[in-house]
Amino acid sequence: MTYKIAFGNISFKNNAQIQKPEKKDNPSPVVKNAQPLAKPPVSTLLAYVTYRADSKNAGEVGVKFFNTLSVEQMKKQYGELAQKTAAELAQRAGKPNQVLNWIEVLPQTQLKRLDEIYALADSLKQNGSKKLGIIGIGGSKHTIENLLSLTGNADKAVFLSAVDPDSIDDFVKKLGDPQKAAVLVASKSGTTLEPSVDFEAVRKALKDDFKNYVCITDKDESKSKLRQLANKNGYKCGIIHDECGGRFGAFDDHTLTALAYCGMSKDDMKKMLEASLKAQKQFLSDDITTNKALQRAVFNAHSVLNGKQNQYDYYFSDRFEGTALWNTQMKKESHKSLYKVSGDLTGPAFLHNSTEADLDEGNDSSFFTFNTIKNAGGEKYKAYNALINGSLKAYSELHPVSLVELKDLSPSSIGEFVELKHFEAMYTGMMLRALKSKDSHTEFKHPDVLPEVVQPHVGIYKKEVEKILKSTP
CATH class of the missing domain: 3.40.50.10490 (Glucose-6-phosphate isomerase like protein; domain 1)
Known part of the structure; x- marks a missing residue:
C-alpha cells in the first residue's frame, strides 16, 4: 500500500536528520516545530493505587504516558499516520509470504x-x-x-x-x-x-x-x-x-x-488464546484513541524524533525475567538501527545499577517504559507501590516515560500483554521508517515484506561461522 505522510507540523531537514535547537538548561533535542513535551503530572502513591483505566484505555493491560504527548495530542499530530499504518498491517495479515500468520x-x-x-x-x-x-x-x-x-x-x-x-x-x-x-x-x-x-x-x-x-x-x-x-x-x-x-x-x-x-x-x-485474538482485533483498529499498541508506537516514535535515541524497558517484578529477554529480541530484530535498545532490566535491581546514569542531568537522550502489575494496595504492596511511584516521578521529571500495567497475571492479561508487545513492535518500526524517509510529505511505500518480521542480518554471522567450521579439520 502506498500513502502520503502528512500530519501535524513536523518538518524534516537533511534526509531525516532532526534539527536540534541550542542547548539550554536541562536540554532536550526536539524536532523543528514539533509540539513540546508536556509537563509531567505529579505521580503519588494515592494516584497509583486508585488508578483506573478510562473507557478508552480499558482492558487487561493499561497504558499511561508522562512527560510526553497526551493521547489527544497523539491523535492530532500523528493520527493520520497511525490510521494508515494500522490499515497497512491489517491488509497484509493472513496473506501469503508476509510472515504475519501469527495474527489471527x-x-x-x-x-x-x-x-x-x-x-x-x-x-x-x-x-x-x-x-x-x-x-x-x-x-x-x-x-x-x-x-x-x-x-x-x-x-x-x-x-x-x-x-x-x-x-x-x-x-x-x-x-x-x-x-x-x-x-x-x-x-x-x-x-x-x-x-x-x-x-x-x-x-x-x-x-x-x-x-x-x-x-x-x-x-x-x-x-x-x-x-x-x-x-x-x-x-x-x-x-x-x-x-x-x-x-x-x-x-x-x-x-x-x-x-x-x-x-x-x-x-x-x-x-x-482467546484473549490474544480479542486483543489482536483491538490492536488492528485504526483509532489511536482506543488502540494502545498505536499509542505505544507513537510514544516510541515521537521520543526518537525528539532526539531520544536510547530506549529502556524496566520491569517491576521477577515475573518479567523472561519478558526482558524476549522483548529485547523483539525490539532489536524488528527495529534494527532505527534507535538504540539500551536495556530491558528487571527491577528493582536496576535502580541500583542504572539509575545513577539514567537520572544524570546530562542524560537528555533516553526514554523509558515501566512495566508493572496492578494491585489492591495496602500494607502488603506499600513498598512495591512506593518504588514504582517514586521511580515514576523521578524519571518522568527528566525523561518521557510510559507505564504499562497488567491488571493481574491471569491468562487473559498475559494474552493481551503479549499482543501489545507484538503490535507495538510492528507499528513502531513501520512509523519510524515512514517518518525517517527522505521527505515526509511525499509518497511512502513499505517493501513487499515488512522489515519488522524478518532478520536478514542474522545470516551474516552464520556464514562466517560456517566458513570456519568447513575449514577446520
Missing part, C-alpha cells in the same frame, strides 16, 4: 489443537519426569521463557542454547535421573547451528535408548532435518507453523507444549 491464523489454529498439544505434553511425563529440558535459541527459546516466567512456572524448566561443553554438561545434570528426563528441542529447519550441536550432544549423553524427546519443527519432513531425525528414531513431534516468525511465535507449539507440561491448565490456555 495461529491463535485460531491452536485453539482447535489444544487436545493434541496436551497429549504431546502428557506423553513427556510418562516416564515420571518432573523438569522439562528445552533446547532452542532466539524466538524458539525466549517466547517460552517469557510465558513460563509470567505464569510462575520458570522453575519447572531448564534451558540450553550455549554450545560450550560446560554449559551442555550442566544442562544434562539439571535434567536429573536420565531415566526420568524429558527434552523439548525447537528448530524450524533443524539446521540452526546452536540447537543442532546441543541436541546431538544431549543425545550422546542420554544414550541411544533414551527416546523421551519432543521435536518442534516444520511439519514438512523435506524442509526439516530435525523432523527427519525424529521420524527415523521414533521421537515425538510438534509443529512450528509457517509464516509466524520466531519472536512472534509466542503461541506456537514449542511454547504451548512447554506451558502444558509445566502446569498451565487447558482451560487457562484457552482463555489466553
Whole structure:
C-alpha cells in the first residue's frame, strides 16, 4: 500500500536528520516545530493505587504516558499516520509470504489443537519426569521463557542454547535421573547451528535408548532435518507453523507444549488464546484513541524524533525475567538501527545499577517504559507501590516515560500483554521508517515484506561461522 505522510507540523531537514535547537538548561533535542513535551503530572502513591483505566484505555493491560504527548495530542499530530499504518498491517495479515500468520491464523489454529498439544505434553511425563529440558535459541527459546516466567512456572524448566561443553554438561545434570528426563528441542529447519550441536550432544549423553524427546519443527519432513531425525528414531513431534516468525511465535507449539507440561491448565490456555485474538482485533483498529499498541508506537516514535535515541524497558517484578529477554529480541530484530535498545532490566535491581546514569542531568537522550502489575494496595504492596511511584516521578521529571500495567497475571492479561508487545513492535518500526524517509510529505511505500518480521542480518554471522567450521579439520 502506498500513502502520503502528512500530519501535524513536523518538518524534516537533511534526509531525516532532526534539527536540534541550542542547548539550554536541562536540554532536550526536539524536532523543528514539533509540539513540546508536556509537563509531567505529579505521580503519588494515592494516584497509583486508585488508578483506573478510562473507557478508552480499558482492558487487561493499561497504558499511561508522562512527560510526553497526551493521547489527544497523539491523535492530532500523528493520527493520520497511525490510521494508515494500522490499515497497512491489517491488509497484509493472513496473506501469503508476509510472515504475519501469527495474527489471527495461529491463535485460531491452536485453539482447535489444544487436545493434541496436551497429549504431546502428557506423553513427556510418562516416564515420571518432573523438569522439562528445552533446547532452542532466539524466538524458539525466549517466547517460552517469557510465558513460563509470567505464569510462575520458570522453575519447572531448564534451558540450553550455549554450545560450550560446560554449559551442555550442566544442562544434562539439571535434567536429573536420565531415566526420568524429558527434552523439548525447537528448530524450524533443524539446521540452526546452536540447537543442532546441543541436541546431538544431549543425545550422546542420554544414550541411544533414551527416546523421551519432543521435536518442534516444520511439519514438512523435506524442509526439516530435525523432523527427519525424529521420524527415523521414533521421537515425538510438534509443529512450528509457517509464516509466524520466531519472536512472534509466542503461541506456537514449542511454547504451548512447554506451558502444558509445566502446569498451565487447558482451560487457562484457552482463555489466553482467546484473549490474544480479542486483543489482536483491538490492536488492528485504526483509532489511536482506543488502540494502545498505536499509542505505544507513537510514544516510541515521537521520543526518537525528539532526539531520544536510547530506549529502556524496566520491569517491576521477577515475573518479567523472561519478558526482558524476549522483548529485547523483539525490539532489536524488528527495529534494527532505527534507535538504540539500551536495556530491558528487571527491577528493582536496576535502580541500583542504572539509575545513577539514567537520572544524570546530562542524560537528555533516553526514554523509558515501566512495566508493572496492578494491585489492591495496602500494607502488603506499600513498598512495591512506593518504588514504582517514586521511580515514576523521578524519571518522568527528566525523561518521557510510559507505564504499562497488567491488571493481574491471569491468562487473559498475559494474552493481551503479549499482543501489545507484538503490535507495538510492528507499528513502531513501520512509523519510524515512514517518518525517517527522505521527505515526509511525499509518497511512502513499505517493501513487499515488512522489515519488522524478518532478520536478514542474522545470516551474516552464520556464514562466517560456517566458513570456519568447513575449514577446520
